[in-house]
Amino acid sequence: MTKTNHATGQKTDDNANWWRGAVIYQVYPRSFQDSNGDGIGDIKGITSRLPYIASLGVDAIWLAPFFTSPMADMGYDVSDYCDVDPMFGTLHDFDIMMAKAHELGLKVIIDQVISHSSDQHPWFKQSRSSRDNEKADWYVWADAKPDGTAPNNWMSIFGGPGWEWDGVRKQYYMHNFLASQPDLNFHNPQVQQAVLDAARFWLERGVDGFRLDTVNYYFHDHLLRDNPPHTADSNEAGLDAPDVNPYGMQRHLYDKTQPENVGFLHKLRSVLDEYGGRTTVGEVGDGARSLQTVAAYTNGGDKLHMCYTFDLLGPEFSAAHIRNCVTSFQAKVLDGWVCWAFSNHDVIRHVSRFAPTPQDRVAIAKLAITVLASLRGSVCLYQGEELGLPEAELAFEDLRDPYGIRFWPAFKGRDGCRTPMVWEGHAAHAGFSDGTPWLPVPAEHQALSVDVQDGDANSVLAHYRAVLAWRKAHPEMIDGDMSFIDLNEDVLAFVREKDGKKLLFVINLALKPNQVILPLQLEIKAVLPLPGMRATMASGVVHLAALDGFCARL
Incomplete structure (x- = not known):
């Protein structure tokens, strides 16, 4: 089925489900490939490496921000939502990259950082100039308390108060991140329209979707109520320093995840639906409430297409933890969709988090992609993880x-x-x-470079390619149902099922061998060679080496 883009008259493929079970490769533009010798990666560099990305067998790329920016937070402080920073190239370079990606069969997802802007954005410069200009209410401004202190106790994720005094307006403005990243006021309908217009700008250029940075941070409590204290350790920021960052000492009831956010996500989805075949993936950092938030943002098919949380981005790599993350998601997010990842640009690379010693890194890297590719949901890979970096x-x-x-x-x-x-x-x-x-x-x-691993059949890179090809050859793995089997605590055992076809997986996440007696009710039709794994079965017993996996058709 096709739809017509009524702004351009262009027919677009309306494959509404291409993203469901897709494998997305995250590119961090500053660090991917430099084409002009200035030491900073750029869009021309990305274009030159697209054939490599396609060779992995992924479905899409996600580009971290490349917009005009002072780069105080590496591009997550945007000063122009509708242009490319000269550091990365031009809009023409972007269009060429888009065409090349589509030629190779790759979808393109780009970041949208709309909870806040740079303080160098023209919107903020006008907003701070007076209390009565046309954009005076485009950011979150508030008077000081009588003693001159900030309006409330909200904290910045980057340390210290979440408010900065401005001597021109003689008011504080809110910033969840750096003081140079003021929060936009989404209670103002004009702000909502402006960011939706920015989204349309990129949709018109053919992008296939958006990764929405800090998607639950758009609205704040308009009464500016204080957050209560947190009573237990909580990685509210979604970063790796909860015990050194006072941000985690509060329950963030009022500075983010407000109910009004759902209404805006309806509006955003309506814009994407006009174009057909586009998608959204939201980043949700909401501590213990994350799955509840994901459910609110993805259930119903009329808001976000999918979200990811930080549940698998922590230090634990165990069967119990992974099973708990998946079952909790399935229980709370009834008809929504998740995008699983072990690494991204904000957390320590997972082979360092998961491997007890450097000697375990290759085996951990191989098993991790085997696990990730087997879960129900979409998959996000971070550049370099396919090399085991x-x-x-x-x-x-x-x-x-x-x-x-x-x-x-x-x-x-x-x-x-x-x-x-x-x-x-x-x-x-x-x-x-x-x-x-x-x-x-x-x-x-x-x-561990690409050319070192490229010709090695036993490399991490070769394993990634083999696993992703295996996943693509088995529809059950892409969007089939998933149900767990109780075996033992070191083993992750589950069935993936679609259209009456069933695959059994038994994965040993322990650093020691394991033997598993399969339940009698499981009728094995055939043992399937799972790429890179060594497990065998005899007389209903699966013999697994350390960090090993087994697959069979039921």
Whole structure:
């Protein structure tokens, strides 16, 4: 079925479900490929590497922000929502990249960072100029308390109060992140319309969807009530430093996740539905309420298409934890959809989180993608994880991440997962750039470069390609139902089913061998060779090596 884009007259493919079970590859533009020798990745560089991404067998790419920005928070502080920062190239470069991606069969998802802007955005410059200009109410302004302190106790995720005094307006403005990232006032309908217009701008250029940064942060409590204290450890920010960041000491009842957000998501979905075949994936960082929020934002088929949480982005890699995350999602999010990930640009790379020793990293990397590709939901991969890259160890003087600089040395920040992609094992800077990279390239990473692994059938890269091809060949794995089987605590056992066809998975996440007696009611039709796994079955007993998996058709 097709729909007509009534703005351009263009016919668009209305495959509303392409995203359901899709594998999405996240590209961090600053660190992917530099084309001009300035040490910073760019859009032309991404275009040159699209054939590599397509060779992995993924369905789409997600580009982190490339918009015009002062780069105080690496592009998550946008000063023009409808242009490309010169650091990354031009709109023409973007259009060429889009055409090449589509030619290769890749969908393109781009970030939308609309909960806040840069303080250099023209909207904010006008808003702060007076209390009665046309955009005076486009940001969250409030008077000081009689003693001059901030309007309430809200905190910034990046440390300290969530309010900044402005001497021109003689008021405070709210910022959930850096003081140079003022929050937009979504209670103002004009603000909602402006960000929807920005979304249309990119839809007109053919983008296939949006990843929505901090999607539950759009609205604040208009009464500006204080948040109550949190009574237990909670990673409310979705970052890796809950115990050093006072943000986690509050229950964030009033500075985010307000009920009005649902109404705006209806409006956003209506815009996307006009174009056909587009999708949204929302980032939800809401502590213990995350799944409840995901349900509210995805159930009903009239808001977001899917969301991801930080449930699998923490330190635990166990059968019990993964099962709990999946069953909790299934119980609370009835007809919504999830996008699972083990790594992204905000957290320590998962082989470093999950592997007890460096010697375990290759096996952990291989098993992790086997697990991820087997879960019900869409999958998001982060550049370099297909090479088994560990977290980079950086010196303080090398850091660029304001979050890491703020909390050093208790927390080293996010630069360790943002170092340049490694392409060539013997080239300067691993083939990322002819200049000095914005972050150093670790020698440990260079030894794991694409060209080093490309011809090795036993490499992590080869395993990723094999697993993703295997997933694509079995429709049950893409969007089939999922039900768990009780075996033992070290083993993740479940059935994926679609159209009467059933696949049994038994995965040993322990660092020691395991034997599992299958329940008698399971009738094995055939044992299937699961890529890279060594498990065998004899007389109803599955023999699993450490970090091993088994698959059979029922």
